[in-house]
Amino acid sequence: MISKILNKVDAPFDENVIDIEKEKLIIAGPCAIESYDQLLETARFIKSKGVKILRGGAYKPRTSPFAFQGMRKEGLEILKAVKKEVGIMAVTEAIDEKSLSEVYEVSDMIQIGSRNMQNFSLLVEAGKQDKPILLKRGMSATIKEWIHAAEYIAKQGNTKIIMCERGIRTFNDYTRNTMDIAAIPIIKQETGLKVIADPSHGTGKRNLILPMSLASLAAGADGLIIEVHPQPEDALSDGDQSLNFEEFSNLISVIKG
Ligand code: PEP
Ligand code: MN
Secondary structure, eight states: OOOOSSSSSOOOTTTTTTOTTSSSSEEEOOSBBHHHHHHHHHHHHHHHTTTEEOOOOOOOOOOOOOOOOOHHHHHHHHHHHHHHTOOOOOEEESSHHHHHHHHHOOOOOEOGGGGGGGGGHHHHHTTOOOOEEEEEETOOOOOHHHHHHHHHHHTOOOOOOOOOOOOOBSSSSSSSOOOTTHHHHHHHHHHHHHHEOOHHHHHHHHHGGGHHHHHHHTOOSSSEEEEEEGGGGGSSSGGGGOOOOHHHHOOOOHHOO
């Protein structure tokens, strides 16, 4: 094992809430929270498909400073209201220590995104929280670097960490990233942590989400995180890699077989 401290870890969720040993963890929702109605409609729909955790970014760490940066605090207020209205858990991203404390108040799980995988002060703060952390792989991170990032969190006492393979940069420019499917069993073998896959960011292309979901599950992934939007063509971010409701329904029926 590469990691000395990640072989004895806590289950990310209370098994009465989500028993990740028995059921796949499916997380779905828009890339970004755009309005109350958008999130409400999506949350109701995914819940009807059996999804227990809604995703949606309020703080969006965008590559360009001119791109939509998320609704920030207002987005978190929307998330709080929708969670209550629908009765669903949520994950949303913290981009720094300040947003971490705001996200903590609203979210059931705290996401640390690809761009912040080596934001060590954020990792240390995440390690002091008592909520599960979704740690996405840095887009140029090696497996070792990703495991060390998880250790930064675990060293503070929080071992409720779920790792997320979301694709890495390679010379392939056909897809947004290249999904490192082998990373899924490697992380499972080298740490005691659960691993989910993000074929939305992993490929950047809607028509590749289903095949890469199946590949990830075949490789042993404990779940998936999928971008879903009521009208992907109008999405403020990542519309090309978001499924509409019909496409998501189809994905769920295929993976549930
Ligand atoms: C996201 O999941 O909202 C996101 C920004 O993904 P990543 O950090 O993997 O790019
Ligand atoms: Mn996105």
